[in-house]
Amino acid sequence: MSADQPRYERILLTNDDGIDAPGLAVLEHIAAQLAREVWVVAPLQDQSGTSHSLSLHAPLRLSEQGERRFAVTGTPGDCVAMGLAHLLKNNPPDLILSGVNRGANLGIETAYSGTVGAAMTGMLFGVRSLALSQAFSDRDAVPWAVAREHGARVVAQLLDMGWPQDVCLNINFPSTTPDAVRGLKLTRQGSGVLNGLSVRSEVDPRGIGYHWLKLERHGRPDQDGTETAELRAGHITVTPLQFERTHSSALAAFL
Incomplete structure (x- = not known):
């Protein structure tokens, strides 16, 4: 598998x-190892x-940054929408890849993730999305070489498996x-490491108060078979996600 023998004609990339x-x-x-374009x-x-928010109350500005390379003054969801419904409207991509995010996206934290949100938006458009x-242990030394070396092989392996729309x-x-x-492990979402939100309140140089939200995380282990547990064990984890969030047992109890 190389850029000289692409598997796909066109891939759309985004991130958060x-x-x-x-x-x-x-x-x-x-x-570049998977697609011609x-x-x-x-x-x-x-x-x-x-997350997968869209900018419905403000205009979006699109600026060309190079050949087939564009920046959008909006969210990752906006970027996918601009790519699929505008730039590539007549030539849709075979695949959407979102990332590679700086830091793992695990458990219920995926509900906030713009990286995951972009992929979910692509899925909503009917395009296969990943x-x-x-992950990193030192923010100043992210081991990008892991994703760089294993990424194309993992994506190709998963695409060969196929999955529901x-x-x-x-x-x-x-x-x-x-x-x-x-190696690769198929996993459940689990609860992850999110432990809540905190608010830091400060005063700016003009004497006006402001507030900064921060995600709080814990170091407790997750259940076996979850993405958090398998990632900590050194595996590349893959979790299939969907929009359906109905709590089936609660629904049955209400009925």
């Missing part, structure tokens, strides 16, 4: 860390935590070295 993020460069390297439509600035994230895949690469990866 912004068009200049190092993880997007890793994703472009991965996509690689299109990038990514947020102009960091949009982490925006979210990719790279109402599913997108959440992929996490472990915080290790490329040669220490223990």
Whole structure:
């Protein structure tokens, strides 16, 4: 598998860390091994935590950053919409890849993730979509080489498996070295490591108060077979996600 023998004609890339993020460069390297054409439509600035939100009350600005490379003044969901309903309206991509996110997207935290949200938006449009994230233990030394070396092989392997149209895949690469990866594991979402939200209140130099939200995380182990547990064990994890969130047992109790 190489850029000289692409599996697909066209892949659309996006992320939530912004068009200049190092993880997007890793994703472009991965996509170049899979497709003849690689299109990038990514947020102009960091949009982490925006889930699959859309900008319905503000205009979007689109700026060309290079050949088949565009920045959008909006969310990851906006980027997918602009890619599919505008830039590639008459030539839809075979696949959407979102990421590679700086940091793992695990458990219930995926509900906030813009990386996962972009993939879910692509799924809503009927395009096979995958979210990719790279775990780290040191924020200043993210092991991008793991996703860079294993990404194309993992994506190709998963595409060969196939999956239902109402599913997108959440992929996490472990915080290790490329040669220490223990292989691919299909996992359940689990609860992850999100422990709630905190609010930090400060005063700016003009004496006006402001507030900063922060996600709080814990270090407790998750159940066996979940993406958090398998990622910590050194595996590349893959969890199939869907929009359906109905709590079946609660519904049955109400009826």
